[in-house]
Amino acid sequence: xxxxxxxxxxxxxxxxxxxxxxxxxDGGVFIAFxxxxxxxxxxxxxxxxDMTEFAALTEGGLVVQPDIPLAxxxxxxxxxxxxxxxxxxxxxxxxxxEGGAAAGPDIGVAVVNEVExxxxxxxxxxxxxxxDGRIEIVGAGGRLKAGAAWLATTExxxxxxxxxxxxxxYYLEYSMSGExxxxxxxxxxxxxxxxxxxxxxxxxxxxxxxFTTTDQRLEFGFFGLQSQDAIGVDNGLxxxxxxxxxxxxxxxxxxxxxxxLQFGITAYSGRxxxxxxxxxxxxxxxxxxxxxxxxxxxxxxxxxAAFTEFDEDAELLGYxxxxxxxxxxxxxYDLWQGDTGGVLTLGFAYERVERTFTSLAAPGMAxxxxxxxxxxxxxxxxxxxxxxxxxxxxxxxGPDDEPIDRIVTAQLDxxxxxxxxxxxxxxxxxxxxxxxxxxxxxxxxxxxxxxxxQEDFNDLQVYGGLSVQHDNWSWSAxxxxxxxxxxxxxxxxxxxxxxxxxxDWTDSDRWVIGTNTTLTLIDDFTGQFVDxxxxxxxxxxxxxxxWNGAFGVNYYDYGAPGSDDGFSVGADVTWNFAPSAELVFxxxxxxxxxxxxxxxxxxxxxxxxxRQTIDTMGGVF
Amino acid sequence: xxxxxxxxxxxxxxxxxxxxxxxxxxVSASPNPITVNDQGSALAxxxxxxxxxxxxxxxxxxxxxxxxxxxxxxxxxxxxQKRITTLGVTTHRFRERIRxxxxxxxxxxxxxxxxxSRAWSxxxxxxxxxxxxxxxxxxxxxxxxSDLKFGNDSxxxxxxxxxxxxxxxxxxxxxxxxxxGVWQVSGPNGGSTASFVPVGRVRQMLAGPRSTVFESPELxxxxxxxxLLRLLPDPGASDVTAGVFPTIRYRVLPSDGADAITxxxxxxxxxxxxxxxxxxxxxxxxxxxxLEFLAEGSVGTRNRVAAVDVxxxxxxxxxxxxxxxxxxxxxxxxWRVLAYSxxxxxxxxxxxxxIGGTD
Numbered sequence: 001x002x003x004x005x006x007x008x009x010x011x012x013x014x015x016x017x018x019x020x021x022x023x024x025x026d027g028g029v030f031i032a033f034x035x036x037x038x039x040x041x042x043x044x045x046x047x048x049x050d051m052t053e054f055a056a057l058t059e060g061g062l063v064v065q066p067d068i069p070l071a072x073x074x075x076x077x078x079x080x081x082x083x084x085x086x087x088x089x090x091x092x093x094x095x096x097x098e099g100g101a102a103a104g105p106d107i108g109v110a111v112v113n114e115v116e117x118x119x120x121x122x123x124x125x126x127x128x129x130x131x132d133g134r135i136e137i138v139g140a141g142g143r144l145k146a147g148a149a150w151l152a153t154t155e156x157x158x159x160x161x162x163x164x165x166x167x168x169x170y171y172l173e174y175s176m177s178g179e180x181x182x183x184x185x186x187x188x189x190x191x192x193x194x195x196x197x198x199x200x201x202x203x204x205x206x207x208x209x210x211f212t213t214t215d216q217r218l219e220f221g222f223f224g225l226q227s228q229d230a231i232g233v234d235n236g237l238x239x240x241x242x243x244x245x246x247x248x249x250x251x252x253x254x255x256x257x258x259x260x261l262q263f264g265i266t267a268y269s270g271r272x273x274x275x276x277x278x279x280x281x282x283x284x285x286x287x288x289x290x291x292x293x294x295x296x297x298x299x300x301x302x303x304x305a306a307f308t309e310f311d312e313d314a315e316l317l318g319y320x321x322x323x324x325x326x327x328x329x330x331x332x333y334d335l336w337q338g339d340t341g342g343v344l345t346l347g348f349a350y351e352r353v354e355r356t357f358t359s360l361a362a363p364g365m366a367x368x369x370x371x372x373x374x375x376x377x378x379x380x381x382x383x384x385x386x387x388x389x390x391x392x393x394x395x396x397x398g399p400d401d402e403p404i405d406r407i408v409t410a411q412l413d414x415x416x417x418x419x420x421x422x423x424x425x426x427x428x429x430x431x432x433x434x435x436x437x438x439x440x441x442x443x444x445x446x447x448x449x450x451x452x453x454q455e456d457f458n459d460l461q462v463y464g465g466l467s468v469q470h471d472n473w474s475w476s477a478x479x480x481x482x483x484x485x486x487x488x489x490x491x492x493x494x495x496x497x498x499x500x501x502x503x504d505w506t507d508s509d510r511w512v513i514g515t516n517t518t519l520t521l522i523d524d525f526t527g528q529f530v531d532x533x534x535x536x537x538x539x540x541x542x543x544x545x546x547w548n549g550a551f552g553v554n555y556y557d558y559g560a561p562g563s564d565d566g567f568s569v570g571a572d573v574t575w576n577f578a579p580s581a582e583l584v585f586x587x588x589x590x591x592x593x594x595x596x597x598x599x600x601x602x603x604x605x606x607x608x609x610x611r612q613t614i615d616t617m618g619g620v621f
Numbered sequence: 622x623x624x625x626x627x628x629x630x631x632x633x634x635x636x637x638x639x640x641x642x643x644x645x646x647x648v649s650a651s652p653n654p655i656t657v658n659d660q661g662s663a664l665a666x667x668x669x670x671x672x673x674x675x676x677x678x679x680x681x682x683x684x685x686x687x688x689x690x691x692x693x694x695x696x697x698x699x700x701x702q703k704r705i706t707t708l709g710v711t712t713h714r715f716r717e718r719i720r721x722x723x724x725x726x727x728x729x730x731x732x733x734x735x736x737x738s739r740a741w742s743x744x745x746x747x748x749x750x751x752x753x754x755x756x757x758x759x760x761x762x763x764x765x766x767s768d769l770k771f772g773n774d775s776x777x778x779x780x781x782x783x784x785x786x787x788x789x790x791x792x793x794x795x796x797x798x799x800x801x802g803v804w805q806v807s808g809p810n811g812g813s814t815a816s817f818v819p820v821g822r823v824r825q826m827l828a829g830p831r832s833t834v835f836e837s838p839e840l841x842x843x844x845x846x847x848x849l850l851r852l853l854p855d856p857g858a859s860d861v862t863a864g865v866f867p868t869i870r871y872r873v874l875p876s877d878g879a880d881a882i883t884x885x886x887x888x889x890x891x892x893x894x895x896x897x898x899x900x901x902x903x904x905x906x907x908x909x910x911x912l913e914f915l916a917e918g919s920v921g922t923r924n925r926v927a928a929v930d931v932x933x934x935x936x937x938x939x940x941x942x943x944x945x946x947x948x949x950x951x952x953x954x955x956w957r958v959l960a961y962s963x964x965x966x967x968x969x970x971x972x973x974x975x976i977g978g979t980d
Contacts, residue, residue, distance in 0.1 A: 043941055043943070045927075045943070045944075048925065048926065048927045048928065048947060049911070049927070049928040049929070049930055050927070050928065050929040050930065050940070050941060050943075050944055051930050052941075053930060053931065053932055054930065054932070066909070066930060067908050067909040067930075067932060067961075067963070068908070068909050068911075068930070068961045068965045069965055078943075080941075080943055086942055087941060087942055087943045110779040110872060110874055112845075112846065112847055112872050112874075114846075114847070116810075130847070132847050132870070132872055133872075134777070134779045134872070149777045151870075168776070168777050169775050169776060169777060189775070191774045191954075201791070203768065203770070203774060216946075229768075231776070260946065260949070275661065275765050275766040275793065277723075277727070278723055278724060278727050279727075291949075293949070297894060297895055297942055297945060298894075298896075300892075300894070318731070332892060334894060334896050337896040342898065343894070343896040343897065343898070345892065345894075353830075355758075363766055363768075363793075364766065364768065364791055364793055364832050365793075365832070366765065366793050366794070366795070366830035366831050366832050367660075367830060368660075368758065368795070368830045369829060369830040369831070377891060377892070379886050379887050379888070379891065379897070379898065380886075380898070381885075381886065381898065381900060381937075384886065384887070384888050384891075386888070392828075392829045392830075392831075394758050394759060394829050394830065395758035398758055399758075402756075402757055402758040403757060403758055403759060404758070405758070405759050405829065407797075407828045407829040409828075415888065417885065438825070438826065440826050440828055442759075442797060442828055442829075451757065452654075452656045452755055452757045452759075452760070455656065455759050455760070455797060457797065457828075459799075459826040459828075461824070461825070461826065480824060482799075482824065482826075484799065484826070488652070489651070489652070490651040490652045490668070491651075492651065492666070492668055496824075498822075498824065500822065512843060516819075516820075518822060524716065525668055525714060525716075526668065526714035526715065526716050527714065533819060535818060535819065537841075539843065539844065550844060552818070554816070554818050560715075560716060568816055568818075572810055576875075580875075582875075584810055586810050590816060594816050596816060597816075607810070609810060611845075611846065613845060613874060613875050615874045615875070
């Protein structure tokens with residue numbers, strides 16, 4: 001439970017202009033403001049971190065003394081006062097924490113260099129050399145961040161973009177908080193979402209900038225990104241190829257400072273290959289949205305509408321330009337909120353996306369559907385329940401000569417953690433249960449002349465599982481039943497029963513053992529078959545920190561005729577002869593579907609590898 | 622005379638015992654035609670029924686299945702075979718899953734005649750069946766796009782040994798079919814030539830145009846080195862094409878990283894509000910827990926949008942409305958919990974967990 005002090009104060013609120021506060025030599029900060037006439041509960045953020053739990057009022061202001069001392073640098077502080085309905089900003093400040101020489105940029109490097117000689121089936125050994133690394137830089141008090149990954153390898157199949165040395169993902173980001181405006185600019189690989197229809201879940205490389213006023217009443221941004229997902233130094237900035245480039249921007253306003261309601265528009269234009277195409281297309285689009293929350297944040301809403309034009313082969317004559325629309329609505333309401341944090345949320349969603357809707361900036365959008373969804377989510381400390389009912393209609397905005405299907409899905413998933421005596425858990429350890437069911441029904445609504453006949457089906461899937469954690473070992477078992485009732489002419493019914501089990505053990509010292517087993521009984525039109533998959537991995541530290549060995553077995557037995565069964569066993573011994581270097585001796589045999597490196601069956605290999613690791617990142621960076 | 626009788630008798634005996642020739646006497650398949658969705662790359666489930674007449678044990682085989690009519694002939698169907706020991710007329714069934722490439726589907730959309738065919742033989746003259754492909758708004762499961770990333774929205778990541786690591790795949794599909802996905806990992810030794818082994822399974826019915834997110838199980842990070850990760854549509858899928866089902870890589874460093882923190886509530890995909898109760902398992906030696914929210918646009922780094930510091934031993938908290946407002950404005954995508962010791966060192970961390978929008 002969060003702790004914060006309740007203050008008895010009265011009258012008007014003052015916003016104190018930011019002036020650097022006196023430094024706190026012990027890693028804390030002091031914010032000066034007059035609180036003598038204020039009443040209510042105080043909360044405080046430092047660089048967006050809620051540190052109310054470590055705040056205390058003093059004469060003339062507020063002291064924040066976090067248990068993790070603040071590193072030397074400059075911090076943005078915001079002080080809030082609870083007004084009875086919501087928190088309200090009463091003071092902002094920029095403070096500095098001193099404690100030594102000005103810190104330079106933090107640089108972290110992680111590199112794995114390998115040279116390996118590997119002989120397959122007794123042939124002359126192939127030599128493989130590889131350097132796989134990453135660098136991260138944080139400077140200017142956290143405002144400047146940069147990073148890059150690279151791969152250099154002699155293995156042609158592993159090379160990025162076909163080059164022996166190449167750049168993977170990279171980025172350069174600068175953020176700045178001013179008196180009136182906050183800014184974030186990014187060059188390189190990035191993820192953008194301006195709305196839910198037109199520019200959404202976009203993971204590409206290029207350049208973007210986003211501005212927000214400090215009162216968060218106005219936001220605007222723009223981008224120039226490569227249309228396709230790519231890595232490598234070719235077109236490194238993502239802006240060099242006109243046939244693989246898109247631009248866009250957005251602006252959003254919050255009309256009233258007392259509500260969360262926000263209106264906005266987004267637009268984009270570009271050239272590139274759509275997700276299901278092999279030709280360079282050209283298109284543009286515009287979207288409008290509004291979103292917000294009300295009723296003490298218990299009701300949340302979002303509406304998006306978008307329009308696109310797209311020619312799948314640009315100016316060529318093979319395809320003509322088509323336009324499409326998308327409308328998305330989402331409502332959520334917290335029906336019940338418990339005293340200990342439980343919540344029951346109801347949701348309603350409506351989405352209508354025409355088959356011809358194509359936005360290069362929303363690659364994950366599935367077109368050609370009308371969805372109506374009702375859902376509920378229940379959470380408390382021990383139990384979660386998630387339910388969904390969805391009604392989907394296909395071929396929305398599509399050709400008149402193609403059929404229309406209705407797909408209804410009902411789904412329920414849940415987890416439950418029974419409470420046991422954590423000091424003496426007994427044989428059940430710390431268990432957790434998971435369970436669920438999914439029913440999917442497809443019916444044909446319209447079958448135009450010469451269209452394929454109905455493909456109706458009913459599919460039911462039920463699962464239940466238990467996982468148990470002990471100090472040194474854990475196990476899990478999950479059973480899944482699936483029944484596919486094919487009502488089309490193919491009549492390809494299928495029933496399956498699947499059992500997944502895992503068992504892991506460690507002596508917390510030298511041994512680590514893990515197993516996984518999957519048994520699947522399939523009954524379909526070809527007969528009844530059992531598929532078996534088994535895997536075992538074990539590692540042992542002969543001399544801790546110096547010698548360790550690992551062993552692995554995999555076994556696949558697929559019952560259907562013509563399936564690729566397989567077996568493999570492999571082992572390696574590692575000698576850590578220097579703090580950042582090791583020799584790895586490895587060998588193994590594989591048969592059937594796991595003998596993938598050569599035409600021989602069985603195939604075997606032996607290898608000797610020198611690995612060097614450079615690591616200055618120190619964990620989470 | 623006796624010689625003639627003897628010769629006639631030998632001839633009659635030889636005629637009576639002469640073996641009949643084996644022959645494939647019937648081939649059918651379902652569905653016929655193969656209905657495919659034109660969005661993306663189709664995964665078609667086919668069921669073959671082959672009738673054989675034989676008087677000796679034989680092997681029924683079809684070496685390859687071929688797609689023709691596209692820019693170039695493709696062979697997505699691998700060898701199917703069965704040993705037949707029952708004599709006379711017998712019926713044999715096979716099932717296979719094949720991938721129809723985007724090139725072939727685009728040719729089909731342009732009006733070309735695209736077909737899939739197999740020739741079946743038991744040593745005699747082969748019997749061939751040609752199946753037409755037909756476009757439809759439904760049809761077999763079709764993968765429009767498959768995006769595979771780690772929890773920080775990047776396709777490469779570096780973690781410390783023992784650190785919790787997961788990945789997620791967003792698959793946009795159309796048509797209908799069961800997605801029997803298998804998560805596979807290769808490494809840490811041998812580069813990409815080493816075998817991929819399964820670390821988790823996904824079995825879900827997909828129907829109609831939709832976007833679905835699958836989260837991987839915990840990935841192996843107990844041994845240092847470079848690893849490759851992929852999600853295949855089923856264990857037998859040998860036709861893996863980059864861009865349709867990509868492969869991503871991660872590195873595990875030899876240094877021991879932060880211990881893993883187990884997150885309890887809320888579950889992945891839950892929306893976050895001031896009523897949400899965050900709970901996690903305790904970490905030994907923790908002085909402070911930091912509940913951290915990470916933004917979109919986080920490729921390569923974990924961009925913090927907002928956070929809440931909680932003094933140990935508490936392992937639950939909720940957020941205030943101004944934090945919730947930050948999350949909404951800045952598009953928070955993930956949350957996680959970090960544990961710090963009394964001297965400010967990071968000692969434990971959870972894997973990032975997704976916020977909302979899993980479908």
